[in-house]
Amino acid sequence: MGGVSEGDDVLARWSDGLLYLGNVKRVSAFKQCCLVRFEDNSEFWVLRKDIHSSALPLLSLRLCCLSCKHELNALPPPPITGYHPECHTPTIEPEADSDSWICRQCVFAVATKRGGALKRGRFARLMQFMKLRLPYQLSSLDWDPQHLTNQQQCYCYCAGPGEWNLKMLQCGSCGQWFHEACTQCLTKPLLYGDRFYQFQCSVCTKGPETIQRLPMTWVDLAHLVLYHLSLCCKRKYFDFDHEILSFTNENWDSLLLGALSDTPRQDRCHNLLNALNSHKDRFVSGKEIKKKKCLFGLQVRAPPPLTSDSSPLITDPPINITHRRRSE
Incomplete structure (x- = not known):
């Protein structure tokens, strides 16, 4: 195989x-x-x-015939670079130095990081150049009706698997989903389910990615924090003071809340609590299920919707993150 x-x-x-x-x-x-x-x-x-x-070794040369789809007899053996020039994305230039050239796979292996890929240095520049073209045909992917998943499990610049609700950004132009680890434009790490970004990939911009933070309300913030906590802790209900408010205050600057960011610390409690109590369509409180009234959870474990969403909630998202063991 x-x-x-x-x-x-x-x-x-x-x-x-x-x-x-x-x-x-x-x-x-x-x-x-x-x-x-x-x-x-x-x-x-x-x-x-x-x-x-x-x-x-990670940066050693790779043999093209292990990954390309050409018949072995249809082309001459790969040159010293380890790839047929036309098999690599982007195509290897004839004048490329075989002693210093690095393949796409090795560049991505070194440059990708949790919270976003390298932004400076040689590997960052190489990655940016290689991100101008996808190593697959976007039009050949079979998407679900909501354009969240495709049958080929092929996403991002790396063509790897992905789960749209687990730290991925969707390009507003081509619709493809991109891993946080492969992007070079983020200033802060993503929370699970955080879709409040207007993002364009390097393929669509024909250059560096562009990103803009979208405005959020207190209801959006409460929803996002609860969703993130539910995936990290694998629980449904969380104590308001010790978990919801505490997490919000500890990550206040990283949340990039725009107009909300100037809210004094003493006012955040009231605003969050009011959002949780006044939106029964999204949140359930402990007193409604005969538990402590200070507990809150999501009615439906789904990321917070954007105002541009055609439906109020995506009701059947992938929610299982136990398949890998990385804690946040």
């Missing part, structure tokens, strides 16, 4: 856009996926397209 066998140590690209070290336990040629055991002993099926051999 494409050069991967049981027992191989591999790098698997996960839905956050990052690569993780694992070991192949089983191979399914029919489903084109492998059961991979990661360093924390968790095991998950990963699509073959998102698995890369780690037998070579």
Whole structure:
């Protein structure tokens, strides 16, 4: 199955856009996926397209025939760069220095980071150049009606898997979803379900990404904090003072709240509590379920809607984040 066998140590690209070290336990040629055991002993099926051999050092040259779709006899062997020039995205220029050239896969492996990719340095510049073209045809992807997921599990510049509600940004021009880890425009890390950004990818801008924070209300803020906490803590109900308000105050500057950001600390409690109590369509309080009245949860565990959404809530989002073990 494409050069991967049981027992191989591999790098698997996960839905956050990052690569993780694992070991192949089983191979399914029919489903084109492998059961991979990661360093924390968790095991998950990963699509073959998102698995890369780690037998070579990270920045060593890769053999093109392991990844390209050409018949082996249709083209001459790849040059010293390890790729047929036309197989790499972007195409390798004839004058490229084979001693210093670095492939797309290695650039992304080094440059991607939690909270956003490198913004300065050689790898940042290389990544920006390679992000001008996607390594797949966007028009060939089969999307669901809400344009949240595609059957090919192919997203972002890296062509890796993804989950739209778990720290991804949607391009307002092409509609594709991009990992936080692969973007170079964020000033603060994303919260789970934070869609309050107007974002354009490098492919659409033909240059650096553009991003603008959208305005938020107190209801949006309460919803976003509850959604983020529900995924991080795997619980539905949270204490207002010790969890909801505490988290909001601790992350106040990172939330980029625009007009709300000047609210004095002593006024935040009243505004948040009023939002939670006055919007029964979104929130449920503990007193409604015969629990402590200081507890609050979401009526539907879904990210806060944007004003441009055609429906008030996306009612069937992917909510399981237990497939990887990264704590926030």
